Amino acid sequence: ETGVTQTPRHLVMGMTNKKSLKCEQHLGHNAMYWYKQSAKKPLELMFVYNFKEQTENNSVPSRFSPECPNSSHLFLHLHTLQPEDSALYLCASSQESSGRGQEQFFGPGTRLTVL
């Protein structure tokens, strides 16, 4: 257990559905991240929040909409996704995002399949 939980662990959705992924960290961290891992590709950073403020959007399509209501929770709202969006979505947290020598702690991920 890393102290970062993600729900659901698996999600199957149609292209017209709206769903949300949830991440919660119990580590007292101030930075949270969304990463995407497609089959046979490296992890790609999607969004970064630092002290609840979005500090980075890595050119992610608008069909992915993040929300960070507080430093412990992070959501990824999904709508009108495409089959190529099927991937493992990983949440991570760290003490804060700009410091050096700080490790990130990852959740187990949500395996998303878009039909």
Added chain:
Amino acid sequence: DAKTTQPTSMDCAEGRAANLPCNHSTISGNEYVYWYRQIHSQGPQYIIHGLKNNETNEMASLIITEDRKSSTLILPHATLRDTAVYYCIVRVSGYALNFGKGTSLLVTP
């Protein structure tokens, strides 16, 4: 962030030391070397990081060459549960961990 080069795959016998190399010849003076691993279908797990000096923790040792252009992660007594993809990442600051393709380590009985 500096680019890293790692072998695509390695094998190691159970109980032996696993030595995973990483080249980072363009590393700058204020960049840290991080190691993470990812067991199949799980989230990445932090292992260790260092700047200049060698580091050791309960999981592994990190040996950084004096010129800092390469490093080696050492798992002293590999077990079957150490089978995973190991990522060497060089990072100065900022937000993202730039994961490359890593080294796929297979520990065999």
